[in-house]
Amino acid sequence: MKRLVIVGGGGHGRELLELVEAVNGAQPRYRLLGVLDDAMPDADLLAAFGTRHLGPVHLLRELDAEYAIGVGSPDVRAAIDSAATGWGCDPATLVHPRAVVGGGVVLGPGAVVCALASITTNVRTGRHAHLNIAATIAHDCRLGDYTTLAPGARLSGAVTLGDRVTVGTGAVVIQGLRIGAGTTVGAGAVVVRDLPAEVVAVGVPARPRLPATGSAGTV
Ligand SMILES: CC(C)(COP(=O)(O)OP(=O)(O)OC[C@H]1O[C@@H](n2cnc3c(N)ncnc32)[C@H](O)[C@@H]1OP(=O)(O)O)[C@@H](O)C(=O)NCCC(=O)NCCS
Incomplete structure (x- = not known):
């Protein structure tokens, strides 16, 4: 199982949580560690997926996990990807x-x-x-x-x-x-x-x- 974090805990981030559940339902593939977000996502909505907010995005550099970006804005995705690539992280x-x-x-x-x-x-x-x-x-x-x-x-x-x-x-x-x-x-x-x-x-x-x-x- 690959370790995975979702960057972004808003609506699109939760859509990615659904997607990961579906992927794992077909064939277990990812161990979801949680969600990274510089803002504070709704804890109850994340708990419904059995997951939680781990902290701000820069924690990604310490997690030894692949990342998927649950953010709709292309510019924000580009900025997160640029930082993550600089930290040596691999996307899922x-x-x-x-x-x-x-x-x-x-x-x-x-x-x-x-x-x-x-x-x-x-x-x-x-x-x-x-x-x-x-x-x-x-x-x-x-x-x-x-x-x-x-x-x-x-x-x-x-x-x-x-x-x-x-x-x-x-x-x-x-x-x-x-x-x-x-x-x-x-x-x-x-x-x-x-x-x-x-x-x-x-x-x-x-x-x-x-x-x-x-x-x-x-x-
Ligand atoms: C086109 C878009 C980016 C414009 O956003 P905006 O700059 O905030 O625009 P506003 O809401 O201020 O509207 C400005 C004018 O454009 C018109 N307008 C906005 N979106 C329009 C659209 N899709 N088609 C036609 N006219 C549109 C508004 O009616 C308004 O006209 P008016 O000045 O005559 O009243 C946005 O409305 C849009 O369609 N985004 C795509 C949304 C989407 O697909 N979301 C999916 C999320 S999963």
């Missing part, structure tokens, strides 16, 4: 037994694939890519590091996501498109053209949201 890659992962799929270290997510074939993800419940990824997609597919997000074939891209819940990206690093696609959007880096795009068809203009804004 977690795949729910009820996810569908096809042939030629390469998941990066620390990737998380939740229940009912489906990945067809010849897909590659970067480090700590998170594919939430019922997200779908078709053939030949490339997902960068710290990418997030929210519940029910859908990538058609040969889509490329830069590092730290988030595709919101229920959003759709049609085939062959590229989305630049750090961009967020809003919930329910339909992306039909490439998107640049570091924008928030919403709507059908998805368009980068214009920055708010203050009172001195241009006409």
Whole structure:
């Protein structure tokens, strides 16, 4: 059994606790030591999983355990991963037994694939890519590091996501498109053209949201 800690004790962290339970239910694999979080998570909610808050994130360096990051924000995942890598820690890659992962799929270290997510074939993800419940990824997609597919997000074939891209819940990206690093696609959007880096795009068809203009804004 591998020793494991979950970094992050909020809602997504508890989703990872569920996922670890499911993985161990299919085949005992991890000994869960507990949860690390710089804030104080709800002890009762963690106790329901038979686990507890161990302390702040930097304790990871002393634990001799693999880590999975239960945090939705790509930027926060990147920062935690950077620290953990510096401490010489190894991430766990977690795949729910009820996810569908096809042939030629390469998941990066620390990737998380939740229940009912489906990945067809010849897909590659970067480090700590998170594919939430019922997200779908078709053939030949490339997902960068710290990418997030929210519940029910859908990538058609040969889509490329830069590092730290988030595709919101229920959003759709049609085939062959590229989305630049750090961009967020809003919930329910339909992306039909490439998107640049570091924008928030919403709507059908998805368009980068214009920055708010203050009172001195241009006409
Ligand atoms: C797009 C998003 C990132 C914008 O967040 P935000 O910057 O806090 O935006 P606000 O809530 O302040 O809304 C700003 C404007 O954008 C609109 N807007 C927000 N999200 C939108 C969406 N998904 N589609 C269309 N319009 C949206 C709001 O109605 C508002 O319009 P208004 O100024 O005319 O009133 C966010 O709403 C979103 O969709 N996030 C994805 C959430 C998700 O998938 N969560 C899954 C968690 S597991």
